[in-house]
Each structure stands twice: as structure tokens, then as C-alpha cells.
Amino acid sequence: MDITIRLPQTKSEWEDYYDLRYRILRKPLGQPRGSEKDDGDETGIHFALYHEGELRAIARLDELDLNLCQVRYVAVENKQQGKGYGKVIMYAVEQEAEQIGYDKIILHARENALNFYLRLEYVNLGESYLLFDQIQHYKMEKEL
Ligand SMILES: CC(C)(COP(=O)(O)OP(=O)(O)OC[C@H]1O[C@@H](n2cnc3c(N)ncnc32)[C@H](O)[C@@H]1OP(=O)(O)O)[C@@H](O)C(=O)NCCC(=O)NCCS
Incomplete structure (x- = not known):
């Protein structure tokens, strides 16, 4: 498979990156454009998965402290879910995190994604927060 995981490069690739984030993670919750971005975009490491040149999956890795x-x-992307892209981008994120030297990776999973992360061997630590008063999240972690 012709899969590449890298930073978006051109202005148009960056637009597609944030557009995917907006359409998949914010629009369904009735949130406005712009709500998909935060200050961590300046410092985080961005991952974009392209298959045959098309953007299919995204993720961002943030440092919490030297080990975490x-x-x-x-x-x-909507019609591309369930085809393995999520797993592939998560492995790339974990590999990068391990290379940087972090001991552990955490995340806050939506209820609908819990089983996806359990499948990737994340441990569920229980309820964390409610996003926009509607989406329950669960804190999960994995030792690297
Ligand atoms: C959740 C999401 C990132 C998973 O990515 P994906 O590409 O659809 O998942 P994959 O095809 O890589 O699945 C990997 C494994 O997890 C399983 N899996 C994926 N989603 C699952 C789900 N919702 N419930 C149960 N298992 C799931 C798959 O069956 C697969 O198992 P396998 O390794 O035995 O084949 C993606 O569906 C998505 O973007 N959903 C909408 C947005 C979202 O909820 N993001 C997460 C925010 S915390």
C-alpha cells in the first residue's frame, strides 16, 4: 500500500488537515469552524496519513512532561473508517513518542472509540471529562 505519514506541507494540505479535524471531531457536535484548533497546534507534533496522495487520517502528539x-x-475520514488507517497512524504516533523518549502515552477517548483503543492495548482508567457537556471521555494510557 502506498501509505505515507508525514507533516502536511503546503497551505492547501494544512487546510485539508484542519478541515478533516473539524468535520470529524467538531461539526457533528454543532461546534463552529475554528473550534478545531487550539494553542497546542503551535507546539504539538502533527501526523497526517496519505494513501495514494489522499488524506485519510490525522493525529497530534503533545508533550505533557519529559516522560509523558x-x-x-x-x-x-468518514468513509475510510474501519479500514485500518486509525491503527496505522496510532502506531506511527507511538513509534515517534518512543523515539523521543517518553515512557507513557495517555489520551482521552470518546465512548465510541473506547474499543478501538482497547484493541491497541490502552488501559481504561475511567471517566475523565464531558466535552461540550455531551460527549463522555475516558482516560486511557499505554506504557511505551
Ligand atoms: C475511532 C477511529 C479513530 C478508529 O480508526 P479506524 O481507522 O476506523 O479504525 P481501524 O480500522 O484502524 O481499527 C483498528 C481496530 O480497532 C477496531 N475498531 C475500530 N473502531 C472500533 C470501534 N468503534 N469499536 C470496536 N472496535 C473498533 C477494528 O475492528 C480494528 O480491529 P482489528 O485490528 O482486529 O482489525 C475512527 O473510526 C474515527 O475517526 N472515528 C470518528 C472520530 C473519533 O471518534 N475519533 C476518536 C476521538 S477519541
């Missing part, structure tokens, strides 16, 4: 990191904004 967090993956955020994991999303796969």
Missing part, C-alpha cells in the same frame, strides 16, 4: 505525552485529535 498525550495523543489528541485522532480522526479518520
Whole structure:
């Protein structure tokens, strides 16, 4: 498979990256454009998975402290879910995190994604927060 995971490069690739984040993670919750971005976009490491040149999945890795990191904004294009892209981008994120030297990776999973992360051997630590008063999240972690 012709899969590449890298930073978006051109202005148009960056637009597609944030557009995917918006359409998959914010629009369904009735949130406005712009709500898909935060200050961590300046410092986080961005991952974009392209298959045959098309953007299929995204993720961002944030440092929490020297040993600990967090993956955020994991999303796969609507009609491309369930084809393995989520798993592949998560492995790339974990590999990078391990290389940087973090011991552990954490995340806050939506209820619908819990089983996806359990499948990737994340441990469920229980309820964390309610996003926009509607989406329950669960804190999960994995030793690297
Ligand atoms: C959740 C999401 C990132 C998973 O990515 P994906 O590409 O659809 O998942 P994959 O095809 O890589 O699945 C990997 C494994 O997890 C399983 N899996 C994926 N989603 C699952 C789900 N919702 N429930 C149960 N198992 C699931 C798959 O069966 C697969 O198992 P396998 O390794 O035995 O084949 C993606 O569906 C998505 O973007 N969903 C909408 C946005 C979202 O909820 N993002 C997460 C925010 S925390």
C-alpha cells in the first residue's frame, strides 16, 4: 500500500488537515469552524496519513512532561473508517513518542472509540471529562 505519514506541507494540505479535524471531531457536535484548533497546534507534533496522495487520517502528539505525552485529535475520514488507517497512524504516533523518549502515552477517548483503543492495548482508567457537556471521555494510557 502506498501509505505515507508525514507533516502536511503546503497551505492547501494544512487546510485539508484542519478541515478533516473539524468535520470529524467538531461539526457533528454543532461546534463552529475554528473550534478545531487550539494553542497546542503551535507546539504539538502533527501526523497526517496519505494513501495514494489522499488524506485519510490525522493525529497530534503533545508533550505533557519529559516522560509523558498525550495523543489528541485522532480522526479518520468518514468513509475510510474501519479500514485500518486509525491503527496505522496510532502506531506511527507511538513509534515517534518512543523515539523521543517518553515512557507513557495517555489520551482521552470518546465512548465510541473506547474499543478501538482497547484493541491497541490502552488501559481504561475511567471517566475523565464531558466535552461540550455531551460527549463522555475516558482516560486511557499505554506504557511505551
Ligand atoms: C475511532 C477511529 C479513530 C478508529 O480508526 P479506524 O481507522 O476506523 O479504525 P481501524 O480500522 O484502524 O481499527 C483498528 C481496530 O480497532 C477496531 N475498531 C475500530 N473502531 C472500533 C470501534 N468503534 N469499536 C470496536 N472496535 C473498533 C477494528 O475492528 C480494528 O480491529 P482489528 O485490528 O482486529 O482489525 C475512527 O473510526 C474515527 O475517526 N472515528 C470518528 C472520530 C473519533 O471518534 N475519533 C476518536 C476521538 S477519541
